[in-house]
Amino acid sequence: MEGRKRVLEKLEYNKIIKLLADEAGSNLGKERIQQLKPSYKMEDINILLQETSEASEVLRLYPQFSIGGFRNIKPYIKRTLLGLSLEPENLLEIATSIGSGVKVKRFFEDLDKNYPLLAKQVHRIENLSGLKNTIERAITSEGTIADDASPRLKDINRGIADIKDKTKSKLQGIIHSTAMQKKLQEQIVTIRNGRYVVPVKQEYVSQVPGMVHDQSASGATVFIEPMIVVELNNKLKQLILQKKAEEERILSELSQKVAGEELSLHELVEALTNLDVFFAKAGLAYRLKATKPIINQNKHINLKRARHPLINKEQVVPIDFWIRDNITMVVITGPNTGGKTVTIKTIGLLTLMAQSGLFIPADEESEITLVDSVYADIGDEQSLEQSLSTFSSHLTNIIDILNNATDNSLILLDELGAGTDPIEGAALARSILEYLHNRGILTVATTHYGSLKHFAYNTPGVDNASVEFDIGTLEPTYKLLMGLPGKSNAFEISKRLGLDISIVDRAKEFMDSDEIEVGNLIQDLEQSRRQIEQDREEILKQKQEAEEYKEHLRNKYEKLKNRESQILEKAADEARNLLKKVKLEVKEIIQELHVTKQIQENQDRLKGLDEEISKTKKETVPYYTGERPKELRIGEEVFIPKLNQKATxxxxxxxNGDVFVQAGIMKINVNIKDLRTVAQSGAKKENSRPITAMITEKSRGISPELDLRGYSGEEAIKAVEKYLDDAVIVGLGQVSIIHGKGAGILSRAVQEYLKSHPQVKDFRFGQHGEGGHGVTVVKL
Known part of the structure; x- marks a missing residue:
């Protein structure tokens, strides 16, 4: 346990916890966060990460959301269970906490999307609005008992005010009387021991009948309660005592109500505390620009553009680091201050963060492997207390690590073998690495020893990495180069700093040929890497250009496809209209033929029925002649063949020829080409279909609501257009269009269309109970 605590401190996990606590909105949330430690169970870690994920999604959509100002009311609840009364400010904190719960519960009930883990906490919150309202009626926002907290208290306060007024009035009369002018030190009324008194000069005390209550420090002034107000002051004292008793009764009653909701209030506090922690994790993720890591159990680490969270994000250099493909160990080499220590700290700290349910500052799809513990030997381990040297202290720590680490641990070793003889240190370091490698323990080590580069290069399952150094500027770039050992740049640096070239060349002679060959190989690899990096950047640039061109072509294709659909739809509409027109003309011809036939068959019978014919003429209704009117006048009667109905x-x-007409109970727009003239004499119209029959038939299939969820913008507008026409025909005065909330795109498109619709009188978003901003209510 002590070793784990030391590792958390070395990797600065406690500083991450402090940042996290700063995101919490309550003291309870901060306290809960201080207890947060990495978990070593996959199931628990997944739940912790899902909590952060759900809270992050809510904050992304609703950045202004907050838990609110709830308090730690558990001690107050405990007091009520002991039968003790709470103070007004305690009760006010309880009401405030209940208010936070009510607000949170209402917020999540209005969300379209469900968040299971957040909902689990929200469901623990009961609606205690009744208790909240009771407290707030009795306790003011300043934390005092309201004057009208109960009917009796209201009466007592009214009596106190009345007596105070009477007492002050009598005393005002005394202090302003001529007889008292010279006897008073000042013409004021004051209070001593809860009773109204006047300040009398010492020499006139015997001349002012009343009760002495106090005197000034000098003795020159005596505060006397005149006998004329003694009785009033007595009544005032009694009322004040009654008020105190009534206030105590009110506090006791409210405290018992709190005790009666003990379990619900405990659940409220626990739920709000947990939610505060969830949203603190989400807030930290937003601040660090962190993402949700993938947790695996196959000893794979894949960090993409990972950043140390405690280094300024404007200065930190992102690293790509991986352990995969049967690799269990990485040896990192490079110059001092080049970023080796920051690299292994980043790996360890991000592992601890991920296993604590926190997002990590790295790109999407970064992976962390589940470990049962993280061990680290980093920095200056010199122990003055134990009189140990730096090397001895490091070695003591490493021995402890080797004794306690399991095959599922992660070990981080900084400058392994340093602090002693280089040859012995390098040999010891290699032996330790071989031991860890043979056990298959995930290990990341940094070193200056060149022999460890050979070990990493020649040992299967071990990989090299290095931190880059710019020879041109003689400064590290802090970039991590995976798969490439670091090269000693001592000779190049010496030459650039002005060391005589002959001295440098002589130094090279002291190196054996293998070391020189390895150095040249590393240099060649570095040049190849730079060329590959340049080629990679060029390929990425070309890929981006290709993607942009592909997107351009796709957009162009979509536009053409939409244009084609519009043309086909327009052609289909024209074909339908033409078909309707042909059907109508055929129907007219059939009707005319039918009439002609009837006239021929009944000609003989009609000759003898002149009177009946005259009567029939009076009862005939207009019929259209089949001619389209060239000009129209307001008030003129016309015939609409499509509706088989007369109109005005x-x-x-x-x-464009549009005409606004009234056909029966309808008022509609019709084009002049769809109208016919009306003659007042002629044959009686037969087989006409009453407009009321059409309305009745149409009304059977129309709902007062239209659901557009799932429609595209164009589909939705067409559906609304047809729906409103039908609604007008059947005489609906108000309809509801359901479009959902979402990003608001569909609701804006619908309401833009409604603005220009001739039959729409007004529209608005739905109110509470009507669907809110997910519904538009339309008056026709």
């Missing part, structure tokens, strides 16, 4: 012209709408 109300208004000439525009230059």
């Amino acid at each position: 012209v109300l208004e000439l709408v525009g230059d």
Whole structure:
């Protein structure tokens, strides 16, 4: 346990916890966060990460959301269970906490999407609005008992105010009387021991009948309660005592109500505390620009552009680091201050963060492997207390690590073998690495020893890495180069700093040929890497250009496809209209033939029925002659073949030939080409279909609601257009269009269309109980 605590401190996990606690909105949340430690169970870690994920999604959609100002009311609840009364400010904190719960519960009930883990906490919150309202009626926002907290208290306060007024009035009369002018030190009324008194000069005390209550420090002034107000002051004292007793009764009653909701209030506090922690984790993720890591159990680490969370994000250099493909160990080499220590700290800290349910500052799809513990030997381990040298202290720590680490641990070793003889240190370091490698323990080690580069290069399952150094500027770039050992740049640096070239060349002679060959090999690899990096950047650039061109072509294709659909739809509409027109003309011809046939068959019978014919003429209804009117006048009667209905012209709408007419109970727009003239004499219209029959038939299939969820913008507008036409025909005065909340795109498109619709009188979003902003209510 002590070793784990030391590792958390070395990797600065406690500083991450402090950052996390700063995101919490309550003291309880901060306290809960201080107890947060990495978990070593996959099931628990997945739940912790899902909590962060759900809270992050809510904050992304609703950045202004907060848990609210709830308090730690558990001690107050405990007091009520002991039969003790709470103070007004305690009760006010309880009401405030209940208010936070009510707000949170209402917020999540209005969300379209379900968040299971957040919902689990929200469901623990009961609606205690009744208790909240009771407290707030009795306790003011300043934390005092309200004057009208109960009917009796209201009466007592009214009596106190009345007596105070009477007492002050009597005393005002005394202090302003001529007889008292010279006897008073000042013409004021004050209070001593809860009773109204006047300040009398010492020499006149015997001349002012009343009770002495106090005197000034000098003795020159005596505060006397005149006898005329003694009785009033007595009544005032009694009322004040009654008020105190009533206030104590009110506090006791409210405290018992709190005790009666003990379990619900405990659940409220626990749920709000947990939610505060969830949203603190989400807030930290947003601040660090962190993402949800993938947790695996196959000893794979894959960090993409990972950043140390405690280094300024404007200065930190992201690293790509991986352990995969049967690799269990990485040896990192490179110059001092080049970023080796920061690299292994980043690996360890991000592992601890992920296993604590926190997002990590790395790109999407970064992976962390589940470990049962993280061990680290980092920094200056010199122990003054134990009189151990740096090397001895490091070695003591490493021995402890080797004794306690399991095959599922992660071990981080910084400058392994340093602090002693280089040859012995390198040999010892290699032996330790071989031991860890043979056990298959995930290990990341940094070193200066060149022999360990050979070990990493020649040992299967071990990989090299290095931190880059810029020879041109003689400064590290802090970039991590995976698969490439670091090269000693001592000779190059020496030459650039001005060391005589002959000295440098002589130094090279002291190196054996293998070391020189390895150095040249590393240099060649570095040049190849730089070329590959340049080629990679060029390929990425070309890929991006290709993607942009592909997107351009796709958009162009979509536009053409939409245009094609519009043309086909327009052609289909024209074909339908033509078919309707042909059917109508055929129907007219059939009707005319039918009439002609009847006239021929009944000609003989009609000759003898002149009177009946005259009567019939009076009862005939207009029929259309089949001619389209060239001009129309307001008030003129016309015939609408499509509806088989007579209409009256109300208004000439525009230059395109549209006419506003009234047909029965309907007022509609019709084009002049769809109208026929009306003659007042002629044959009686047969087989006409009453407009009321059409309305009745149409009304059977129309709902007062239209659900557009799942429609595209264009599909939705067409559906609304047809629906409103049908609604007008059947005489619906108000309809509801359901479009959902979402990003608001569909609701805006629908409401833009409604603005220009001639039959729409008004529209608005739904109110509470009507669907809120997910519904538009339309008046026709």
